[in-house]
Amino acid sequence: MLDQWPHTSAAATTPATHTTSATIARDFGEASASYDSAARLQRHMGHQLLVRLADATPGDLTDIVDLGCGTGYFTAQLQGLLPTDTGVTGVDLSPGMIDHARGQRSPAIRWLVADACQLPFADASLDLVFSNLMIQWCPDPIPVLEECLRVLRPGGHLLCSTLLDGTLRELALAWEVADPGQPHINRFEPELVLKEALRRAFPGALLQRETVVLEYPGPAALLAELKALGASFKGQGRRPTMTAPGRIRRMCEVYPRAARGGIEASYAAGYIIGRKPANSIQTDSGAR
């Protein structure tokens, strides 16, 4: 998922709209076996969502969905935390991820392959949509947020994390020096754009921000982690020669070193906390 969102020139980034669903599903499926061992950031951010779950959802939760569940780590966490009669469903675009999750987790969890933009749930049928680091893979957050609002019951909760503009800014800058003007990093929404999407599609939802800095022995370890996650650059501007050894060597040379000798990578984490109004009415054109 890792997408990156540099503050460099526009040419150095590629809009998420250029990444097809099939590419995303394939890459994550291929990474399903290596994903959990590389998911440091994903674990941190998912646990931050679980902390917010404890604060935000004192009421009963009967039907919940983990949207973009990946290997199902947090689907299983949710199932363990909630009352035994809570129905937990993991949903992911990638059949490979869903197969992997089904093989690893409790048989009590239901698994579905589906796109977050077209959820296979009835209107007002869920109490919680939990979604850790999925929405930044979608070309536009608005249809996803609208779907979340549609499927939630009045009073239902949305807990969703994403990555914002500024994520992997060190890597973006190093690539800009090594291969000027060429996209190497997926694009992340600016905070203001996401806030506007929330205002339009999930009114009242809050966006909280956190900067997470992870350390790596060097840039090669960062690239290896992204690959293990299935989160390498997927933009349309990807050229066969973009990762030629000479270019990668140059990028590694110019990547800034941290004081202790390794490198740091910054991630601009965003946490969305929303609640569907308790008095909302379902209409033919969606929730009001």
Ligand SMILES: C[S@@+](CC[C@H](N)C(=O)[O-])C[C@H]1O[C@@H](n2cnc3c(N)ncnc32)[C@H](O)[C@@H]1O
């Ligand atoms: C970074 S992984 C996060 C997995 C999991 N939530 C976690 O915390 O480890 C992103 C997941 O979102 C899924 N995904 C991407 N786009 C999606 C979409 N439009 N609908 C459903 N799932 C999607 C990917 O297949 C991948 O498994």
